[in-house]
Amino acid sequence: MSEKFRLDKGGLINRNKKLSFKFNGKKYFGYEGDTLASALIANGVHLVGRSFKYHRPRGFFGAGVDEPYAIVQMNRNNEVDPNVRATEQELFEGLEAKSVNCWPNVDFDIGAINNFLGKFFPAGFYYKTFMWPKSFWYKVYEPIIRKAAGFGEASIKHDKEKYEHKYEYCDLLITGSGPSGLASAYAAAQNGAKVILAEDKSRFGGSLLTSEVTIGNQSGKDWAEKIISELKLMPNVIVKNRSQVFGYYDHNMLVMSERVSDHLPKTEKYIPKQRLWYIRAKEVIISSGSIERPLVFGNNDTPGVMLSSAAKEYLKIYGVLVGKKPLVFTNNDSGYETAIEFKKNGIDPIVLDTRKSPNSEIIKEAKDLNINIKFSYVVVAAKGYKKVKSADIAKISDDKKNVSNIENIGCDCICVSGFWTPTIHLASQSGNKTKFKDEIDAFIPSQSKQKETTLGSANGIFTLEETLKTSFEKGSELSKQITNKENKIAVPSVVEKKSSNHDKFWCVPLPEGKNYKRFLDFQNDVAVSDIQLALREGYRSIEHVKRYTTLGMATDQGRTSNLNGLQLVSDIENKVVPQVGHTTFRPPYSPVSIGAIVGREIGKHSKPTRKSPMHYWHEKNNAVFVDAGVWLRPRYYKQGNENLFEASKREAKNVRQNVGVCDVTTLGKIDIKGPDSAEFLNRVYTNAWLKLPVGKARYGVMLREDGIVMDDGTTTRISENHYHMTTTTAQAANVLSHLEYYLQLVWPELNVNVVSSTEQWAGAAIAGPKSRDVLQKLFPDLDLSNEGLPFMGYMEGNLFGVNAKIYRISFSGELAYEVNVESDNGNYMWEKIMEIGKDFNIQPYGTEALSTLRIEMGHVAGSELDGRTIPYDNSLDGLVSKKKDFIGKRSLSKAAYVASDRQKIVGVIPLDKKTSIPEGSYIVKDAKAKLPNPKLGHISASCWSVEYDNPFSLAIIKDGRNMIGQKLFAMSPLKNKTIPVEIVSSHYVDPKGERVRS
């Protein structure tokens, strides 16, 4: 297909570089510098999608971020990119895109039947219709609605593209590179301020690219080019195109998404697809410009109806005609600029001006060019289904309430201009209390809350002269306050055409007997009638109207629809717009891909991965790893074809029979020093600490103030004023913060210092009846007899040349020791243990065997200390001192905590001694009781007891101490299992604890 609508010359595209692309499977050509939208229009393609609700044909309405319709699904770099605005997507060789929200295709869309059933789809339709029967919602209604509504399809595959984050600090962040952005950036840069100038489009210059103005002795466009090239050379300035500042957050932090590679066919190596910038700016200048407002008339969503500024942009930037028989429908002078541009390119437009007899320079110029202008004229309705074919136009009465002399004239596009709406989103997000400016019928920023200033047309200033003057001034003033430098710049002279006042008229009345759909919100299919209905139904607050009708929602956030919607509500309510107020603007201003928000923090990079110094030994020895907090720990060491169950059973059995070694580096370790350390520990732990001698360890439990167990572990007195505390792997960071809290805020008089030493020590637990033999060979000079190093004793030694700390503590319930060496020596220690342990049949064991060992011993761990249990519940009440006070003690006397049938830990064995009980199962008295079956408690941990070769579980159940010997049921609705069980003591193996003391 040839480019029938491309002019022979003109535009800023590179005509030397022809590009081919595919849209809906069909091949077309465009040029470098085109957007997908401009290239499609050049090829005469106007039908690009279907509307959200009624599936009406939709074309192009804008030429940039204001576009509500032309949303396409891209296929780039073998990745799917849904909801891309065709007006923002730059063309590249081989680009492939397709329409969204239509089935089977955009030309013939079955959903369009909604259009003819339109009267059954009023505002709030979904809320009203699909309420009954309730069970139908997620089975029947929702899937159908989901298929019919919505935009692009997200990929369900992993996105292989790269995204990254960047943090930046600057003196001035300037959002938008139109005249106000350029002037303020230039002035600030001259004063030596660190400036970031962000432009959403690929080309800098904003309105200067398309307006006929002179600055100094240059055209506006050339002046913009000169300023930008100067700024780019300055070391204190960052100039970024394709970068949308989409959110203004607290304390002057703004977030910007930079489309680094979206305009290229492929993302290059080491380059991201998109980059998210977190910018902390001392001052922000909002120079985001303004967006043309639509006029509202019948079928104003027909493809071919578009903003007049967009038509001008397609002409001047891309050399593309949006039509060859254009109708310009305007209530102000801007429409004339577009008409004159058509005329200059040999096309005869007709101008319909709603005003009676306006007079200005530009209107005179249009008249002099013999452009056909009809004053007091309006478009009543566009005609044509998939493209405008003609328009019903009419004379409008002076009071703008009636239309007469309706006639039909041929046209292929209708360019509308309903004056300009300042883009105040960022200012509003920052907390600025906006105000309504009558002269322009729109809101502008007023009182700033944060360090933010809005300039140019975003501030409702529509003359270039004033814009440049105020922008140079503000840029200079704000930067001077920061840098204390001032380099005065002369404001250049400006030649521009003076405009006459616009007409406040915005909505064409319906002619008698006609029921045209007049759209306010093009993206969400919200028509005038929907708002009227919402108000009739009693919705008053604009925030409620928005949510009920969806006006101003979705990806375009009401950029083109907001003000007309407010006008309508005010008209019906007989209020003025400022009384109605606008809805809250929230970030993001335009859609941001999830990938950019996530950045590099995906998969294994979403949190740090910590590995012990022995990690590579485990890897070489077939360890299968498991995530334990941020650590990777060996779960089991696979031998041959073993599975998890077989391997962990073998490992646990070997600990009970011979000796095993487990990597316990991951345990939290806190170094505690200072003369008041003993007193501090005495307040932190529930048991007594003042009399612990040097060289001894003690097990301790710490509570939160509400009496719930926070953590447990052993703490060893290394010397008079030096303690070594261990915490569970998962709670290490919380415990440190907890200790710091009490030391810094509650008891600052205590002379104690705490510091994390988790990463400084590598630890190995050597456990089993033969562990002493192994240890003796590791430390031949030490007296490791039961008297020399008794249970809970501590010693220092020399392990083949490296310093080691030996703690006789046990989690497995066997005779056991933990040896710590400096991390760098961890692997050396481990290899020595394995080498020496060989004679004693030593085997490494993982977390699964570790769990088995502790469960059958009845030692509690994270699954019992789950943030819901007190010491009594875990049979730890023996460790609660009655004599002294400590954190959380007062809570333990609460009525619920001392109830006679308080929950308590017990052991559970299946009656058949075969069936493993799923963790999380409920314990109930009667398996056949009516639902909801009263729950006595739950299974917290399960294992296969290697001591007795049958399943064993721990449970925390109501009145646990009186339940021993009872026959109950464990029920797992998840696994659909009901298992008859017997309640036993939680200390299943070695209840007297003789082994650890042997």
Place this chain on the structure above:
Amino acid sequence: MLHIKCPHCGLRSQNEFSYGGDATVKRPELNKEISDQDWDSFVYLRKSPRGKHLELWQHISGCRRWIKVERDTLTHEIFKTLKANEEV
């Protein structure tokens, strides 16, 4: 993201800090008789003021010190930051 001035380290981004609740709560003294009601209100009851609020933050990714921050819960304005031992 808030910008919090740590009295020890200077102005830093919120993601270096963790929130620690109401700074005006005083822990009852150890070994002192206290009624159930007073204890419960210390453990559980917190005001949720709209406006000025003196709260605790810990500079966990910095100096690890607990600090006091006087912040407007509505606007996020930070009026002042204090060391743990300083009073407003």
